[in-house]
Amino acid sequence: MTLRQRILHLVAAVMLGSTSFSLHAAGADTRALHVVATTGMLADAIREVGGNRVKVAALLGPGVDPHLYRQTHLDVTRLARADLVVYHGLNLEAQLVPLLADLARTKPVVALAETIPREALLADEENPTLFDPHVWMNPALWQQVVNAARDALISVDPKGKNHYEQQAIRYNQAINAMYKRTQAILHTVPSEKRVLITAHDAFQYFAQAYGYEVLAVQGISTESEASLHQIGQLVQTITQRKISAIFVESSVPDQSIRALAEGAAAQGQRVVIGGELYSDALGPEGTPEGTYLGMIEHNAQIIAKGLSSASVSSP
Incomplete structure (x- = not known):
């Protein structure tokens, strides 16, 4: 059995054995949305936009390099049990792409940075078909990722639309204020x-x-x-x-x-x-x-x- 087959087998086993249920299938807003984000930056954005409607886990902790990171069995379990999975995209988490693609067959998996228009991204000088994924370094671009996080949460939890929209506005205002301070x-x-x-x-x-x-x-x-x-x-x-x-x-x-x-x-x-x-x-x-x-x-x-x-x- 190949590594990919083992991963798919584990994902299927976890999903079959999970007690997790869909908010929409239950017909009621009875529990927090479980979201798994690849990096701490994304987890922080989801946490700010989601507020008390979400529970967020980040796969990569402090000091972990996303370019080189490979999933563990625990990661696969957490991803399989999530209601929503978010990642940067733009090849930042290059080693996780096959797993994320497989997960996307069974649950919402969103590459938030890939919602940014290509003309706003910086192309790799050596390979113009690749784009620099480090968009969080520009607060204005990160606000677009925050808005994409808002939209992803609404797509999974439409009853929270007003909440997510208000939280995103508040957080983007905080980012604007931070940008002015850091610029000074x-x-x-x-x-x-x-x-x-x-x-x-x-x-x-x-x-x-x-x-x-x-x-x-x-x-x-x-x-x-x-x-x-x-x-x-x-x-x-x-x-x-x-x-x-x-x-x-x-x-x-x-x-x-x-x-x-x-x-x-x-x-x-x-x-x-x-x-x-x-x-x-x-x-x-x-x-x-x-x-x-x-x-x-x-x-x-x-x-x-x-x-x-x-x-x-x-x-």
């Missing part, structure tokens, strides 16, 4: 110093939203490994432009960033690690960084502090 924070950095260097290319939508230049060691997926040539080129850029701060990411190993710092130091350019950013995963549950709003605010504060401090202390 990030614009305290002198314009010539607004260069963000990270481990992988997850911040291009951030650059679009806040007027920064972003350079990264790896591409938009962490599946692509950085070559010595790429690291060497970036070291030259750091040295020539006298960049003094670079940043690690919570879900990506820091070896490549530390290699950049060591390479620049060998050429006489002192570079500090400006701090840890949240790129593909939220921070720990129960902390401000464990929410989408807190994640973006944390990043803004760390970037502004790191680049401003480096620009003051650099010769």
Whole structure:
């Protein structure tokens, strides 16, 4: 039996043995909608829009890389028992796509980021048919994902339409307010110093939203490994432009960033690690960084502090 066949067998067994029932079949609004989201960012959006009408679980916890994640047997069980499954799409959860496609035969499975018009997305420079999935880095684009989450919840639970619509309005207003705060924070950095260097290319939508230049060691997926040539080129850029701060990411190993710092130091350019950013995963549950709003605010504060401090202390 192949891995896919084993997964399908397990899904079927779980669904047959599950005591879960449909809200609509029951004819009454008697229990919370069970939603499984792949990432913490999506789970947070569903939680905000759904309020007390939903119970949400995220497959990927803090520090987990969605580009490389493969499902566990527990994941399959949770997905099979959900009333609704949401994921980003745009190839972010590349390893989960076959399982999600199989689940879509039996239950609502929605790729929320794929509802964004293609003209609003950033294409991969090396492969124009692929799009950068890190849309949460631009709050305006994330609001479109919030609206898609609203619509997905309404499609499964139409009795909650008014509730979901009001919750989405409230949450989008909070995102607008957060964007204004973070923009003010990030614009305290002198314009010539607004260069963000990270481990992988997850911040291009951030650059679009806040007027920064972003350079990264790896591409938009962490599946692509950085070559010595790429690291060497970036070291030259750091040295020539006298960049003094670079940043690690919570879900990506820091070896490549530390290699950049060591390479620049060998050429006489002192570079500090400006701090840890949240790129593909939220921070720990129960902390401000464990929410989408807190994640973006944390990043803004760390970037502004790191680049401003480096620009003051650099010769």
